[in-house]
Amino acid sequence: MQQMINKDETLEELMINDLVLIQKQNGFRFGTDAVLLSDFARDIQSDSTLDLCSGSGIIPILLSHKSNAKRICGLEIQKDIHEMSVRSVKANNLEDKVNLSLGDLKNITSVFPKRSFNLVTCNPPYMKGGSGIECEDYSKHISRHEVACTLEDVIIAAESMLKIGGHFCMVHRPSRLTDIISLMRKHEIEPKRLRFVHPKAQSAPSLILVDGLLRGGNELKILPPLILYNDDGNETDELKCIYERR
Numbered sequence: 001m002q003q004m005i006n007k008d009e010t011l012e013e014l015m016i017n018d019l020v021l022i023q024k025q026n027g028f029r030f031g032t033d034a035v036l037l038s039d040f041a042r043d044i045q046s047d048s049t050l051d052l053c054s055g056s057g058i059i060p061i062l063l064s065h066k067s068n069a070k071r072i073c074g075l076e077i078q079k080d081i082h083e084m085s086v087r088s089v090k091a092n093n094l095e096d097k098v099n100l101s102l103g104d105l106k107n108i109t110s111v112f113p114k115r116s117f118n119l120v121t122c123n124p125p126y127m128k129g130g131s132g133i134e135c136e137d138y139s140k141h142i143s144r145h146e147v148a149c150t151l152e153d154v155i156i157a158a159e160s161m162l163k164i165g166g167h168f169c170m171v172h173r174p175s176r177l178t179d180i181i182s183l184m185r186k187h188e189i190e191p192k193r194l195r196f197v198h199p200k201a202q203s204a205p206s207l208i209l210v211d212g213l214l215r216g217g218n219e220l221k222i223l224p225p226l227i228l229y230n231d232d233g234n235e236t237d238e239l240k241c242i243y244e245r246r
Contacts, residue, residue, distance in 0.1 A: 004087045011091070016244050017065045022088045023056055027081075028144070030058040032228070033207055034123050036197060037171040038062035039242045040209045044167045046118035047071065052105050052157055053124050053149070057085030060098045069119070074100040075111060077148050105149055105157040112161060120158040121169045124151065126176070151176065152183050159187040162214040167192075169212075174205045190216040195223040200231060 005011050005022055012021045023029050038059050041049075046069045051059045054074030063072050076082040082102040089098045103111040125144055142148050149157075151172075158168040168189050172180060174196065181191050189212035197207035205225070228239050235245070 004091055006084075009084065014062070016062065019061055019065060020088070020091050021056055021058055021061060022084050022091065024081075024084070028055065030056055033171045034058045035062065035242060036207065036209060036226070037121060037123055037169060038066055040171070040195065040211070041119060041121050041167070041169040042066040044119050044169070044211075046167070048117045049073070049119040049121065050075065050112065050117040050161055052120060052122040052154055053077075054085065054100060055081055055123075057088045057098070057100055059121055059123060060100065061088060061092060061094065063121070064092070064094050064097050070097070072098045073112070073117075074098070075103050075105055075108065076100065077102070077104050078142065106153050108157045109160060114160050115163050117161050118163055118166045119169065120161050120166070122154050122158065123171050124149070124154045126173045151179055152187075155180075155183045155187050155189065159189055159214065162189075164215055166214050167211055168214070170210050172208055172210070174208050177208055177210075180208075180210055184210075184212045188215050189213065190218055191220050192216055193221050193223055195226055197226045197228065200229050201227050202231075 008025050009022050010025050012023055014021055046067065048071040049063060049069040051074040054060060054076045057074055060072045060074045063069060076085060079102060082100060085100050089095060089100060101111050127144055162168060184191055191210055191212045193211035195209040196205035197209065198205050226238060227236050230236055
């Protein structure tokens with residue numbers, strides 16, 4: 001296993017079904033948002049799933065365990081990150097189920113045929129280009145800021161890949177909610193489920209989880225909030241269940 005890891009990388013045990021993930025020591029590293037998104041999408045019936053902006057491959061690898069999808073694909077634009085994610089798939093012996101591709105989602109139809117997937121997921125860059133503090137590390141910068149793609153680019157790619165009636169699930173920041181709903185509707189993805197994620201019960205939401213249906217009816221269900229930590233700082237029972245710690 002160690003022969004698969006470069007000097008600037010680490011092998012992380014995900015503590016879920018003995019899964020592991022290779023990550024850059026000083027690059028962009030996955031967070032709770034990726035785990036929450038994979039759990040949010042887990043019960044959607046899908047024979048074929050695509051993860052956009054797949055990065056280290058964390059979401060396809062988690063969905064290989066959490067969902068019943070027979071085919072899970074990912075698309076990543078950074079060559080070195082993509083190569084690393086392919087090694088993570090091999091480290092988990094998931095080559096028969098998970099296929100990660102290198103490419104630009106703005107040209108996604110050159111990688112996958114249109115209308116190929118029942119479910120598309122994405123944990124996209126949260127910050128608009130030119131906003132916030134620019135990271136010196138380019139991998140971190142492109143993962144956090146809309147440099148290689150915008151929010152609308154992501155939604156356009158999702159729309160082109162989804163089968164009619166397919167689901168698009170995304171995690172993002174609450175400050176972008178109006179943009180998300182507006183752009184999803186613009187591209188015929190109707191928001192169907194929305195869940196706010198709060199660090200603690202009395203705190204403002206830090207994340208949102210959104211599920212939309214391609215050409216679905218206009219009825220949005222607001223789910224109960226997801227609280228991550230109790231007032232004492234310990235994980236809530238629901239977060240423990242998501243991480244399969246109980």
